[in-house]
Amino acid sequence: MRFQLIIEEQSPGEKLVSNVQKLSKIEEEELTFFGVDLIKYLNQAIDLVRKKISTRKLQITKKRFEDEIRVRGNELLLDVFENILDNAIKYNDSDTVKIQIEVDEIVKNSEKFVRIKFIDNGIGIPDSKKKILFLPGFQKEKEGKGMGFGLSLVKKILRTYNGDIWVEDRLKGNYSRGTKFVLIIPIYKS
Secondary structure, eight states: OOOOOOOSOOOHHHHHHHHHHHHHHHHHSOOOOEEEEHHHHHHHHHHHHHHHOOSSEEEEEEESOOSOOEEEEOTHHHHHHHHHHHHHHHTOOSSEEEEEEEEEEEEETTEEEEEEEEEEOSSOOOHHHHTTTTSTTOOOSSTTOSOSOHHHHHHHHHHHTTOEEEEEEEETTEEEEEEEEEEEEEBOOO
16 A cells, blocks of 8 residues: 655645544555665655754754664655654744754664654653653644644554654653654665
8 A cells, every 4th residue: 555645735624534434444454564764764754854843952962873774664654754844843932943863773682673763842742742742633732733643643553553752741751841852664675
C-alpha cells in the first residue's frame, strides 16, 4: 500500500480525517515495507514545517547526519517526522523555536536500530501526561489546536516498523525546560 504525499497544508478537519484514515488503513491492511532513506524523509519533513511557520524564528540543528541511512519503513515515515516537528513548534512559547535532531545507531536485543532524538526548547510535558501522550484522542491544553490523533498515529506507524517512540525531559528531572522525543527504527536488512 502506498500513500500519496500531500505537500500543501491541511485544515484541522482535513488533517483529522487524514489521520483517522491512515490509522484505519494501518489496522486493516498489511503494509508494504522496504528500505527507505531516513535522512531524505527527515529533510523533507524539515522543509515542510519551515514552509508552515512564518511568524516565529525556527532554528533546527542537525547532528551526526550521514548521507543515507536505510531503515525499515515506507512513505508514512514522513508523517512521523512532520508530526513530531509540528508538535515541537506548536507547544513552544519561545520567540525562537529551537529543535536539535540527533541521529545515531544502537543495538537492542541483538538488532541494529537507528535512534533519532528530537530535542526542543518548548513548554515540556509533565510526567503524568507522558504516560497517556500516545493514546488516541490525547491533546495537550494549548489553544485547542489539533484533535489528538497525531502522536497515536506516529506510535502506531513506528510499531508497524518494529520501532518505538517515547518522550523524556530535555533536562532530566525538569519537564518545563523542553522535551526530547526518542524514536528507534530498525535498520533495513536487504
